[in-house]
Amino acid sequence: MGMSVTISAADADDAEQIFRLQYLCFQTEAELYGNYRIEPLVQSLDSVKAELATDCVLVARLGDEVVGTAFGTSDEDGTGRIGKLCVHPRMQGHGLGARLLRAVEEALAGRAATSRFQLFTGERSEGNLRLYRRAGYARVADRTGTDGIRLIVLEKAAADYAVSA
Numbered sequence: 001m002g003m004s005v006t007i008s009a010a011d012a013d014d015a016e017q018i019f020r021l022q023y024l025c026f027q028t029e030a031e032l033y034g035n036y037r038i039e040p041l042v043q044s045l046d047s048v049k050a051e052l053a054t055d056c057v058l059v060a061r062l063g064d065e066v067v068g069t070a071f072g073t074s075d076e077d078g079t080g081r082i083g084k085l086c087v088h089p090r091m092q093g094h095g096l097g098a099r100l101l102r103a104v105e106e107a108l109a110g111r112a113a114t115s116r117f118q119l120f121t122g123e124r125s126e127g128n129l130r131l132y133r134r135a136g137y138a139r140v141a142d143r144t145g146t147d148g149i150r151l152i153v154l155e156k157a158a159a160d161y162a163v164s165a
Contacts, residue, residue: 005067005096007103010057015049017066018059022048025086032124037147040084056107060087060096067091070104078115080108080158085119101135105158114158123150 010018022040030036051057051071060068067088073081082104087096108114119137121128129152137154145151 005060005062005091005099007058007060007068007099009107010052010059010066010069012049012052014057014059014066015045015052018052018057018069019043019045019048021066021069021088022084022086025088028089029122029125033122033149035147035149038145038149039147040086056104056111058100058103058107060091060100062091068096068100070100072104072108074108074111074114078113078158080105080111080114080117082108082117082119097131098135101131109158116155116157118153118155120151120153123152129154 022043026038026040030038030041054073056072056074058070058072059066068086068091070085071083075081082101085097085100085104087100105117108117117137118140119132120143121132123142132154136156138156139152140155141153143151143153
């Protein structure tokens with residue numbers, strides 16, 4: 001292809017590409033759990049647009065195409081919550097997920113009072129769990145999502161961002 005992938009803040013014009021990418025990427029998770037009601041698959045385009053207006057949303061671009069995305073928010077308690085990290089299937093296996101994870105951590109760490117990062121994934125999502133463990137995340141809890149899927153909650157101190165970056 002000859003182009004490199006760049007990571008930057010998403011803007012409102014990216015909403016439709018993000019919406020389609022999420023739908024494509026989370027199909028494998030839905031298949032793994034036999035559940036097509038997981039949040040990224042049932043989320044509306046208007047909801048994605050609303051998140052773009054309020055959350056920290058990063059995109060990975062190959063030219064004009066959005067090939068990856070990561071969402072983040074900061075809570076009043078100092079927790080940077082990371083979610084919906086996804087990479088286009090043809091771009092997986094090249095470290096782009098790790099790059100997006102580091103980028104969203106960096107963006108959230110730049111916000112006042114972020115003391116830790118937290119994310120979750122399904123208990124059967126071994127690839128996701130490997131990525132998060134390599135990035136320094138540790139299991140802190142289990143819970144069941146509103147869609148009935150057993151989730152593993154992982155966390156790391158924001159101070160550890162510099163170590164894993």
